[in-house]
Amino acid sequence: MIVPVAWVTSLENWFQKHQRLMPWRSNPNPYYVWISEMMLQQTQVDTVIPYFNRFLTRFPTVESLARADLQDVLKCWEGLGYYSRARNLHKAAKIVVEKWGGMLPSEYEELQTLPGLGPYCAAAITSIAFLNPIPVVDGNVLRVFTRFWGIFEDIRLPKVRETLFEQLSPFIKTANPSHFNQGIMELGATLCKPTSPTCKNCPLKADCFAHKENKTDTLPVKSKKAPVPHHVIAVGIIWKKGKILVAKRKETQMLGGLWEFPGGKKKATESLSETVEREVLEETGLAVKVKNEHCAVKHTYTHFKITLHAFHCEILSGKEQPHCSDELKWILPQNLETLPFPTANKKIITEILSSLQSPNL
Ligand code: SF4
Known part of the structure; x- marks a missing residue:
């Protein structure tokens, strides 16, 4: 016989009453839950909802996703970041269809x-x-339960995650597993926030160590991350007969399968123009002359930040070859948005389209 646990019951009741509406919650079929969970990794709910709706309209079933061209999947994912999630979803959909019908x-x-x-x-x-009693341990869960149980170990350590998985396992068996896991994640997102948690409204407050001992400012313990490096990148907007040259990144690279303007990281000893000329030659075989800078944009990834300078370029000599990419393509500026690009390159495209005055090259 399952004996109810007071805090678990409070959590479930609170979740049923206070959960936010999300499109995948109203119909938790496995495909919807899968897509939503992949999108929610490292990404806020409000950002995910329009992507989720668009993705499901475009790929309503696992079969439609398996049949899709990867470029269409990446286009649908464009702007959401962490593109390996989209590539993996696509690969996994094919396996699910082939192996499990x-x-x-x-x-x-x-x-x-x-x-x-x-x-x-x-x-x-x-x-x-599927209502199987397996506890989820994400950042929200780590924060809630290191506070709730008074765990003073660094939450970046894998062993804290493992300990919580073990400690939560018997409790989830006394509950509806879906409400239990979603309840904790919802609590972490809406009440037990990193700073100034709203303990007065919390269903766990009667048993919470951090609340009772006034330790919500010191828990969780989290070591500082190393400073994020900053890279300066210079790329070429290479023109020929009104078209621009773009390169498709290799599937195995970070941002694989997405398109970009040819270019790369600036070396300490060279100017931005020299970077563009060197990188374009290495990547495409084209010798170019750098003209004016079109724009500079900034973007932050998980482990580094970039400032991306984009320069208009004129071809001096050579025939383009994809030396470092899967494919090169000449494309009219107004068609750039048909291809999937990483966010920093999208910002350049916006700048190009807003000016749409091709230089006299
Ligand atoms: S009582 Fe406060 S610190 Fe404890 S779990 Fe609830 S919101 Fe978090």
């Missing part, structure tokens, strides 16, 4: 055999879509 497996271990599905995502899917 389009039915996502329900078991925690089996889900983790699919590309891009780690323990966190697998736990979320198996518990929300």
Whole structure:
């Protein structure tokens, strides 16, 4: 017989009353839960909702996703970042169709055999879509339960994650697994925030160590990250007969499958123009002369920041060859938006389209 635990019951009741409306919550079929969980990694709910709706309109079933061209999937994902998630989803959809006839497996271990599905995502899917009692341990859960149980170890350490998984496992078995996991994540997102948690409205406050001991400012313990490096990148907007040259990044690279303007990282000893000329020659075989700078944009990735300078370029000699990319393409500026680009390159495209005055090259 399952004996109810007071704080678990409070959590479930609170979740049922206060959960925010999300499109995947009204119909938690495994495909929807899978897509939502992949999108929600490192990304806020409000950002994900329009992407989720668009993605499901474009690829309503796992079969439609498996059949799709990767470029269309990346285009649908454009702007959401962490593009390996989209590539993995596409690969995994093909496997689900081929191996399981389009039915996502329900078991925690089996889900983790699919590309891009780690323990966190697998736990979320198996518990929300299949009601299997596997606890999710994400950043929200780490924060809530290091406070709730008074755990003073660095939450960046894998062993804290493992400990919480073990400690939560018996409790989720006393509950509806979907409400239990979603309740904790919802609590972490809406009440037990990193700073100034709203303890007075919290269903766990009666048993919460940090609340009772006034330790919400000191928990969780989290070591500082190393400073993020900053790279200066220079790229060429290379013109020929009103078209611009773009390169498709290799599938195996970061941002693989997305398109970009040829260019690369500036060396300490060279000017931005020299960087463009060197990189374009290395990547495409074209010798170019750098003209005026069109714009400079900034973008932050997880592990580094970039400032990207874009220069108009004139071809001096050579025939373009994809030395460092999967493909090169000449494209009219007004068609640039038909291809998937990383966000920093999208900012350049916006600048190009807003000026749309091709230089006299
Ligand atoms: S009582 Fe406060 S610190 Fe404790 S879990 Fe709730 S919101 Fe977080």
